[in-house]
Amino acid sequence: MKGPYIRPIPFDWFMQTAAYRRFMVRELTSVFIAGYLIFLLVFLHRAGQDDKAFGALLECLRSPVSLVLHLLVLGAALFHSITWFNLTPQAMPVRIGEERLPDALVAVLGGYLPWIVVSVVIFWGVLG
Amino acid sequence: MADQTITLEVFRYRPETDNEPTFQKYDVPYRADWVVLDALNWIKDNVDGTLSFRWSCRMGVCGSCGMMVNGVPRLTCSAFLREFFPEPVRVEPLANFPVERDLIVGLDSFMEKLKKAKPWLIRKEEKPLSEGEYLQTPAELARYKQFSMCINCTLCYAACPVVGHEPHFLGPAAIALAQRYNLDSRDQGRDERQEIVAGHEAVWDCTFVGECSQVCPKHVDPAGAIQQAKIASTIDWYTRFLLPKGQTR
Numbered sequence: 001m002k003g004p005y006i007r008p009i010p011f012d013w014f015m016q017t018a019a020y021r022r023f024m025v026r027e028l029t030s031v032f033i034a035g036y037l038i039f040l041l042v043f044l045h046r047a048g049q050d051d052k053a054f055g056a057l058l059e060c061l062r063s064p065v066s067l068v069l070h071l072l073v074l075g076a077a078l079f080h081s082i083t084w085f086n087l088t089p090q091a092m093p094v095r096i097g098e099e100r101l102p103d104a105l106v107a108v109l110g111g112y113l114p115w116i117v118v119s120v121v122i123f124w125g126v127l128g
Numbered sequence: 129m130a131d132q133t134i135t136l137e138v139f140r141y142r143p144e145t146d147n148e149p150t151f152q153k154y155d156v157p158y159r160a161d162w163v164v165l166d167a168l169n170w171i172k173d174n175v176d177g178t179l180s181f182r183w184s185c186r187m188g189v190c191g192s193c194g195m196m197v198n199g200v201p202r203l204t205c206s207a208f209l210r211e212f213f214p215e216p217v218r219v220e221p222l223a224n225f226p227v228e229r230d231l232i233v234g235l236d237s238f239m240e241k242l243k244k245a246k247p248w249l250i251r252k253e254e255k256p257l258s259e260g261e262y263l264q265t266p267a268e269l270a271r272y273k274q275f276s277m278c279i280n281c282t283l284c285y286a287a288c289p290v291v292g293h294e295p296h297f298l299g300p301a302a303i304a305l306a307q308r309y310n311l312d313s314r315d316q317g318r319d320e321r322q323e324i325v326a327g328h329e330a331v332w333d334c335t336f337v338g339e340c341s342q343v344c345p346k347h348v349d350p351a352g353a354i355q356q357a358k359i360a361s362t363i364d365w366y367t368r369f370l371l372p373k374g375q376t377r
Contacts, residue, residue, distance in 0.1 A: 002143045004234050009292050016199065020289065023337045064302035087336065091355030098270040 191281030362373025
């Protein structure tokens with residue numbers, strides 16, 4: 001008599017459900033964000049060099065490939081931020097006495113509102 | 129209506145004869161008020177008495193009839209046939225557990241993990257009965273009540289890909305129950321549980337897929353419990369790092 005049967009886990013287990021696929025996309029977006037942080041470090045390094053090197057980088061940033069990559073990273077960053085802001089109330093529920101504040105309110109007060117405020121301040125600082 | 133049928137594709141594994149599991153199709157009378165468990169019981173009573181599965185209360189309380197229904201961990205006593213009719217329903221044993229026979233999984237590893245989480249009240253010193261019960265305010269009860277609703281159905285283990293890939297992962301229900309007692313104002317056992325709960329085979333193995341909370345029939349939100357335990361452990365670490373002589377909470 002054989003013992004208990006152990007079912008193998010398929011290589012593409014993350015394709016089995018929409019929830020697993022969304023999870024994998026959320027995890028992968030962090031690669032884009034890490035990559036963009038490395039780019040920002042390079043950008044700051046170049047900015048400290050002579051005008052010619054910085055000018056060449058700015059020229060490179062105006063190319064269509066750069067524009068597409070930036071849009072891709074923006075999309076990934078938005079997906080990453082929104083999915084994590086939506087999960088925040090689960091990790092940090094806010095209680096007042098016996099009542100728990102609605103999750104949507106915690107996500108807005110703890111995530112979306114500060115995000116909008118910081119974004120507006122940065123836009124104002126850069127474009128103002 | 130009385131003549132309509134629905135097909136169940138049922139996972140079969142008989143260790144005395146089968147090397148591999150197979151799927152067997154059964155045509156079952158369709159009733160709008162029948163659940164998958166009713167259909168399985170109909171098969172057992174009328175077609176094949178050897179079909180093996182666990183069940184007990186039929187009312188979503190005992191947590192013993194959990195199975196994969198069309199790939200989703202469900203209590204079969206609350207999965208109505210009308211959700212799937214006229215399409216066939218595929219019934220499999222809970223994922224991420226070894227299959228003992230047909231739809232029955234081995235729960236030994238879960239029982240060991242549950243014990244490790246010490247899901248009971250721990251007191252450093254018990255007060256004598258003459259001093260009465262440990263009192264608790266409604267606000268103190270509200271802090272842990274959601275996590276106390278767990279019925280150990282293990283649907284969360286079947287939904288969690290980390291459980292499948294990391295057999296030593298303590299898992300959603302056990303961590304949620306540890307957190308339930310850590311948040312209980314009458315309990316003093318947090319330090320004892322932390323050795324297990326704050327380890328790399330517990331909260332830090334969790335990647336917050338979140339499916340454990342989606343499938344939980346009692347809305348326990350184990351994913352939330354695990355993230356809250358991560359935050360509490362991180363605060364502990366910083367407290368020790370910044371205040372070496374300080375104590376954990």
